Amino acid sequence: MKRAFLFLIPAAAVLASTLTGCDSTPRERQEAVSQGARRIDSIADKAADKLKVAGNRAARFDSVSKVRSRQPIDKAAEATFANELLGTYSSIEQLTPTTIEPAFVQFMQEVRAKRKQWTQRDWDYATAISRRLNQQFRNIRLDIKGRDEIHIRALQTEFTALETGRDVKDLGQAVKQP
Template identity: 25%
Template structure:
């Protein structure tokens, strides 16, 4: 009889554990779906929200990811990869917002730069098939005009570059291999052009200190 009771208790304990794990998994699936929906909604707003709205955005993201952060190891490999992509994309949004706040970019002037460099002021809505041309246009414009840019001009150009990079991350799985390779090459060139600007700036500062 004791053996039977022990067996039943063990069975009940195992069932409780499995039930708890299933409940946790179900909640994690719901949390990820809620985050997925939120990210899709914010994708079209990330660069248009005002400074006053960002604390709310941050709190919403923190709330949505709280359970996922605590139970990341319980996610499937596919869900874990998706979650990491969302965190990376959000970090880029926040980083660009901090940059925009730090240099106080003017909204109308930023739209002008977006239009000139990419052909649209709605970079977050660029179709995957059109993203390659947007990167080409931006790089061509930078290559042709960078020597005449002020540091302020570079602030706008780098912000637009960041917007395009974010859009690439969002639609990466929908890009064909040829576009992925071309865009990656253009990203490297843009980074090189930026470094040449930073080197020139450092050289000018050194000369001024002499």
């Protein structure tokens, strides 16, 4: 809405200037155009300042995120997290063609239930578990039934969408924070 309004100001000024051009002097019209240009410059400067601040905050968020992602995953914490998310399927490397689909279902049910309380570090652990599940899936994929494979692919896609959504949400919050 603001953008449309910004474009209407110059358009209205031009239209008013054209209609009243006969009633004013060139110097008066020149001053009106100069005032309009100063107003537009001021608005553009404020917008540029806001973009610069948002860009700096996004860069800070990105660097903090990179530092966090470089920190190694604690294997004990990952095992605890795997037990929470996978329950009886937590021995990922032992999953078979008949148990891998229920493991993915269990994983995604827990992810859906707990994701709103998770920190970015919790997502790092969930991603590590997801990678291990995906690796086991690739290892036994040729022995998995077609309908189970399709369901697993849908669950993989859902996990990626939820994780990306959280990243976007956190980036948006970081950009808005003072």
